[in-house]
Every structure is written in C-alpha cells, then in structure tokens.
Amino acid sequence: MIPADFVERYKDITDVELLCACLEQPLPKSFRINTLKAERAMVLERFKEYGISLKAVPWYEDAFIADKHDIGLTLEHFVGAIYVQELVSMLPPVLVADCLQEWSKVLDGCAAPGSKTTQLAALMRNKGLIVANDIDYVRIKALKSNIERCGVFNTAITNYDLRRFPNMRFDVVLLDAPCSAEGTARKNEEVFYLWSVKKILNASRLQKQLILRAFDLLKPGGVLLYSTCTLAPEENEEVVDFLLSKRNAYLEEVEIKGWRYDRALEEWQGKRFSEEVSKAVRIWPHQNDSGGFFIARIRK
Amino acid sequence: MASSKRQRRIFHSENKEIRKAFLEYVEKRFGIPSSLFEGRHIYLGSSGKIIMGPALHFEPLSAGITVGRLSKSGNIKPTTNFIQTFGRFATKNVVSLSKSQAIEFLRGLDVKADCDCEEGYVVVSYIYPLGCGLLQRGIVKNMLPKAKHQKIVYL
Ligand SMILES: C[S@@+](CC[C@H](N)C(=O)[O-])C[C@H]1O[C@@H](n2cnc3c(N)ncnc32)[C@H](O)[C@@H]1O
Numbered sequence: 001m002i003p004a005d006f007v008e009r010y011k012d013i014t015d016v017e018l019l020c021a022c023l024e025q026p027l028p029k030s031f032r033i034n035t036l037k038a039e040r041a042m043v044l045e046r047f048k049e050y051g052i053s054l055k056a057v058p059w060y061e062d063a064f065i066a067d068k069h070d071i072g073l074t075l076e077h078f079v080g081a082i083y084v085q086e087l088v089s090m091l092p093p094v095l096v097a098d099c100l101q102e103w104s105k106v107l108d109g110c111a112a113p114g115s116k117t118t119q120l121a122a123l124m125r126n127k128g129l130i131v132a133n134d135i136d137y138v139r140i141k142a143l144k145s146n147i148e149r150c151g152v153f154n155t156a157i158t159n160y161d162l163r164r165f166p167n168m169r170f171d172v173v174l175l176d177a178p179c180s181a182e183g184t185a186r187k188n189e190e191v192f193y194l195w196s197v198k199k200i201l202n203a204s205r206l207q208k209q210l211i212l213r214a215f216d217l218l219k220p221g222g223v224l225l226y227s228t229c230t231l232a233p234e235e236n237e238e239v240v241d242f243l244l245s246k247r248n249a250y251l252e253e254v255e256i257k258g259w260r261y262d263r264a265l266e267e268w269q270g271k272r273f274s275e276e277v278s279k280a281v282r283i284w285p286h287q288n289d290s291g292g293f294f295i296a297r298i299r300k
Numbered sequence: 301m302a303s304s305k306r307q308r309r310i311f312h313s314e315n316k317e318i319r320k321a322f323l324e325y326v327e328k329r330f331g332i333p334s335s336l337f338e339g340r341h342i343y344l345g346s347s348g349k350i351i352m353g354p355a356l357h358f359e360p361l362s363a364g365i366t367v368g369r370l371s372k373s374g375n376i377k378p379t380t381n382f383i384q385t386f387g388r389f390a391t392k393n394v395v396s397l398s399k400s401q402a403i404e405f406l407r408g409l410d411v412k413a414d415c416d417c418e419e420g421y422v423v424v425s426y427i428y429p430l431g432c433g434l435l436q437r438g439i440v441k442n443m444l445p446k447a448k449h450q451k452i453v454y455l
Pocket of ligand 1: 089109110111112113114115116117133134135136139160161162163176177178179
C-alpha cells in the first residue's frame with residue numbers, strides 16, 4: 001500500500017505511475033563477487049554449471065543479477081566467495097574507487113551490517129585501513145560476522161555516535177546515512193506502513209549533523225561520499241545544500257556508466273538549492289529496475 | 301581512543317611472539333608462505349584468540365579476523381575463517397572431498413579421509429577450502445562452528 005501523500009509529493013518530479021508500478025514489483029536478486037576469497041572467472045564458471053543465468057552490470061565488473069532467488073544456498077555463498085547485495089548499495093564504494101590507495105585511511109561512518117565496508121575492503125585488496133563505525137551495538141555483531149565471512153583483514157570496528165567520533169583524519173569518508181528508506185520499499189513492505197513526513201524531517205535533522213561531522217573528519221583534499229536509500233529531497237539535496245552553506249566543500253560530478261539517473265533537484269517545495277548540488281544524482285527505482293538511491297561526492 | 305573503559309588494550313601494539321609462532325605454524329603445517337601476511341599485524345585477544353588485522357594507533361572495539369586460537373598448552377588451532385581465506389595457498393595437509401562427502405561435511409558430519417596427510421588440523425576442501433578439520437585415525441573431525449552448518453543446494 002503506497003500512501004497517497006507519497007504519490008502526491010513526487011508527482012511533479014518523476015513519472016509517479018512508473019514509480020508506483022515499479023515499487024510493487026520484487027527487486028531483482030543481485031550479488032557481487034568477493035575477490036578477497038575467489039576468482040571471478042571461477043565463480044562464473046560454477047554458476048554456469050548450476051544453471052543460474054547471470055546478467056552483468058555496466059558500471060562494476062564484480063556485480064551480477066541472477067535469474068534465481070536462492071543464491072544464498074550456493075557453495076559460493078557459504079565460503080564467502082559472493083556477497084548478496086542490492087545493486088544501488090554497491091555504488092558508493094565504486095564511486096570512490098579512484099581515491100582508494102594502498103595507504104588510504106577510510107572511514108565508513110554508518111557501517112553496519114557492512115555491505116559497503118566489505119566491498120571497500122575488496123576494492124582496496126585488503127590494504128590500507130578501514131574504520132567501520134556504527135552506533136548500534138546489535139547491528140555491529142552482523143558487521144563483525146560479515147567482515148569475518150568475507151576475509152576482511154584491513155578493518156577496525158568502532159561503536160560511536162558519529163557526531164561524537166574522536167578527532168582523526170581520513171582520506172575518504174563514506175556516510176551511508178540512516179534514512180527513511182523509501183528506496184527500499186521493494187524489499188521491505190514496512191517502509192510504507194511507517195512512512196510519514198515527520199519521519200523524513202527527523203531523519204533530515206540527524207543527517208545534517210552527521211554530514212558536518214563526516215566532513216570535518218576528512219583530511220584537506222579528501223573525499224566524502226554521502227548516500228541514502230531514500231527519495232525524499234529533505235534527506236538528500238537539502239542535506240548536501242546545508243553542508244555547502246556551513247563548510248568550504250565542493251561537489252564533484254557523479255556519473256554512473258550505462259545507467260539512467262536524474263541530476264539532483266535544483267529546488268524543492270519552493271526552496272532553491274545551491275547550483276553545485278545538481279552534481280549529485282538521484283536514482284529512481286523505475287529507471288534501472290533497482291532500489292531508489294541518492295549519491296553526492298564531496299571534496300574538501 | 302578506547303571504545304569501552306573496561307576493555308583490555310589489545311591493539312596498541314603487535315604481539316611479535318605470537319606472530320612468529322602463528323606464521324611458523326601455518327607455514328610448517330600447511331605450506332602457506334609467511335610472505336602472504338606482510339604488512340598485517342597479529343594481536344592476542346581474550347581467551348587465546350589470535351587476531352590478524354591492520355596496524356593501529358588507537359584501541360577499537362575489534363579489528364581484523366580471529367585466525368586461530370592458542371590453547372593453554374601452547375597449541376595453535378586455525379579458525380574456519382582463516383582456512384577459508386588462505387586455504388587455497390596450502391600445499392600440504394589438504395583433504396579433498398568428493399561432492400557427496402562435501403554435502404555431509406557442510407551439514408556438520410565427520411568424513412573419512414583418503415589421503416596421506418599427517419594427523420592434526422587439515423584444510424578440508426571441495427572446489428574451495430570449506431573449513432578446518434581434525435584428522436584422527438583416518439577420520440576428519442568436523443570443526444565447522446554449528447552456526448555455519450547448512451544445507452547447500454548448489455554445489
Ligand atoms: C543505511 S544503514 C548503513 C548500511 C551500511 N552502510 C551497509 O552498507 O551495510 C545506516 C546505519 O547508521 C547507523 N546509525 C544511525 N545513527 C547513527 C549515528 N548517530 N552514528 C553512527 N551510526 C548511526 C544505524 O545503526 C545503521 O546501521
């Protein structure tokens with residue numbers, strides 16, 4: 001059940017009929033190959049033997065869409081050679097891959113359960129240092145177990161409220177912020193039961209505090225990747241715009257090879273954002289048959 | 301930067317003695333070369349946990365992966381996660397299973413070994429290293445943690 005207010009909010013900024021039709025379809029099953037534990041060619045060969053057809057993804061050679069839903073029951077899943085992950089969730093690490101060096105210090109500010117942490121580690125070939133932080137101790141247990149399962153050796157786990165994260169400096173910071181999660185409605189029906197504008201505004205308030213701290217934890221010249229799995233402009237464009245008004249930050253244009261997406265909004269409900277903001281991207285579920293997502297790449 | 305005040309400091313410096321013991325053990329037992337672990341640090345955690353992780357200048361909640369356990373008597377036992385990650389570099393004491401044996405092993409059962417391995421810990425392998433086993437009198441005792449026992453449909 002999609003709330004009427006939800007439809008009303010987005011009818012002027014996207015084709016809301018296509019959006020709603022898409023949100024009622026199940027999400028395609030996707031995974032990535034964990035190159036820390038297995039060779040891509042070998043895993044592909046095995047899936048061929050299982051009779052599971054795979055479709056490649058244009059912007060990431062380790063990502064695949066499977067035509068079967070039970071890929072969690074493969075030997076590859078058991079040994080940690082694959083990681084079941086939504087496609088849009090693989091974007092943030094891919095979009096900072098050019099900044100990851102063997103000596104990089106990376107902070108994953110809201111890391112649990114570690115889909116992006118473990119992917120970052122694979123892109124870094126287990127070198128350098130990742131600090132994977134989360135406020136939620138219960139979710140940290142899942143993070144820890146994913147790190148172990150994926151053979152990740154370059155990561156330390158911390159348990160802070162990111163707003164009070166101690167003074168350290170990082171080359172790259174990922175802020176995959178807690179959000180109203182509208183973009184995950186295809187895999188989680190609860191999203192629409194719990195949906196309200198009030199929830200969006202509360203999330204926005206927290207995200208503004210988080211993005212300032214995340215930016216302050218960067219070295220000069222460092223890169224912050226801000227992402228959410230929601231469509232609400234208050235949690236996306238407005239948060240980035242807020243950072244630009246408070247700090248000396250620059251946006252870098254985000255591009256995703258072979259996919260359709262929109263540039264971030266220039267205004268929302270009468271409020272104009274800084275021109276810079278439109279370098280960020282919003283991905284509507286119906287554009288690529290995926291989840292919804294927002295990504296901004298910010299340079300200090 | 302202590303995540304919790306009660307916590308013992310584990311990660312402030314590498315444990316050189318444990319490093320030497322662990323790397324010697326895996327090289328001698330499995331032929332896994334020490335050079336694979338260059339740049340990684342080894343720490344000794346609570347209850348004999350041998351942890352391999354990044355070099356650190358602060359005390360996190362945890363870091364890296366538990367790669368083995370040190371018993372009171374000083375014996376080293378490798379973990380499933382260690383074997384699954386580095387087992388592919390092993391040149392000896394590897395037990396290769398048939399498909400039907402692999403299915404049993406993944407369910408948590410012991411399997412018969414048909415190999416000239418030495419008694420003690422072995423890499424149990426089917427296509428990929430699956431985990432650690434303990435070879436005793438021709439039987440590979442299953443060392444997979446219960447939480448990992450699983451019915452696998454595709455293998
Ligand atoms: C969208 S999820 C992160 C998903 C994760 N990046 C992944 O890819 O697996 C947001 C996370 O932010 C955490 N969180 C919420 N408020 C926080 C805060 N103030 N400081 C740090 N983490 C916070 C939540 O516990 C939750 O795990």
